[in-house]
Amino acid sequence: MAKVNVGFILQPNFSLVAFTGALDALVTANLVSPEPVFAYQTYGLSSAVTMSDVGIEIAANGTLKSLETDFSSFDVLIVCGGLRCSLSEYSPLSHILKSFDKQGGLLGGLWNGAVALAHANLLSHQECAIHPDNHALMKEQFPQVRVSRNTLVVTQHRATCTGPASALEMMLKLIARYRGAEIVRAIREILSCDITSADQDAIPLQMADDPTLPEPLREVLELMRKNIEEPLTLVELADHSQVSRRQMERLFHAHLDSSPSRYYLELRLRHAKRLLTQTNESITNVAIACGFVSISHFNNCFKDSFGMTPGASRARSVAGKTAAES
Template identity: 30%
Template sequence: MQTSPSSPLSPTAQMPLIADDDGVFTLSFLLLPEYAMVSLLSAIEPLRIANRLAGKTLFRWQCFSDDGEPVLASNGLALQASIPISASEKPRNLFVNASFHPEKHISDASVKWLRELHRMGSMVGALDTGCYLLAKAKLLEGYPITLHWEAKPSFQERYPELEISDELFEIQGKRVTCAGGTAATDMMLYLIDAYFKPELAILVCEQLIKCTARNPTDHQRISQAEKLNLRHPKIVKALDLMASNIENPLTTSDLADRLSVSVRHLERLFLQHLSCSPTAYYLRLRVEHSQYLLSDSGLSIADIALACGFCSTAHFSRRYRALYGTTASQYRSGIE
């Protein structure tokens, strides 16, 4: 298993997990309705395998919910009953696990509970969009955090003061956040590597039929260039620049300057490799980006237009209809 020389769990870093009195680490998961079950299982399975390979209990795990009842995941399934947050015993290591519509499922009781855990010194973290609950409880100020790439734009609009990264997971102090999905497995392998022998993490990785564990800095998404199987370095960099500048789009002249090519040469490259102009490709990218905000944020259509680099709602609406054959309002009403 590859390890990062800049591991967030270097010997000088504060270790985030808190052991029980018997030395075992109990990881708890607060499940919000519509949570992603893949994130939960991706986090738990490496722990189970580590226990089996070690021949002893290194980790325990348990699930919480607001009322202790089973929680319906986004796939329509529910596990057994959970522990209610009103239980007397408080978790020392908690991950909030959410996915779709996280703000809709935040309760005053859960916010109060998280603040109580923070005051008692617990590690409080999040999987996927669990950051929404931590942000509501005001527990993220001063910490770099990450969450699922699809939810990042709307979260950033909602909490512009927070530092959000594109990492697979972020570990700093008693805040541990993860993009969710199978990135939860990479994070747990990282923790197993940090708290126990690296050889154990390697064995767990092999049991999971993984060739290697990803480092936190690995990309959450396949890049536009990889999706399109493009290798030309100027095109690859141009697409990266476009993807990184959605709200404040660069002009074709800006792109050409940053790539140290002429505008005419850049246009020829796009025509050759993508059969369109840089302007046309960039426009499509921004309109496609708007769909993530329409489906996963409570932002108004006017705010979404601005977040995708359009100077007016009317301009955005025309471009959206031209690409999708329907209006942004119709699309949003169809998924609600």
């Protein structure tokens, strides 16, 4: 039986725990099989030594330049992202991903590795999973990509996940596809202390998906989430959810310890903060994208919520990324 070849592309500051979770699944698969059934290689972008998010350097098997000469031997290529990974396009990586896609292989992304796939135009009109902190970026820069609310999405030619736990679960789904469910059951017996559910992709990422909340409240939360740029009034929210405004306010106070208006404002401001740190959009455009018609009102609300102006928040983010990359 031919081995399934998996390649991991390590971006600077990649999540070490997400990467090792995915790799652990493959290593354990080989341990529980009569003979190794998976082979794996690692590649840095421009250097074979790549710094992880926790400051530990990983010596990869090669770089993108060396991968370009033998990527045709791989069945799966996975881009490893992380909280502090660059979200800008890296042309050599886009070239590799596009070339690999043409040969029909499966492309994956850990944490925010899906951003690299989106830059290569390989997620258009497809669903993907990505860390919640990067939802705003994906929706703003890649509107043709359907961002999932689930922790992982595995399709015929794509596999994406949001973080460490889902990285392991995503890899188990791929192992089941290539080598069957029996080997996955054996892996789960060994790693059972780390695997809480066989359906990690069903774990909700947003408050509106919390099944413990009353249905009317979840409907209001979903409406808020879908109407950031043009906020609905409280009357409109209540009408669409078929509850009275007084009942809606009671639900928010009882379950979220907040008022509907305050929760909605904080939701829009959190979205604004993500756009400020993850895109190059002007502060004016960010304000408009988050439903603010007055820049001064936006500045005041943002400062009240985060203790700094939008401009200072962006400057701090830029300074942090610069320090991380140096």
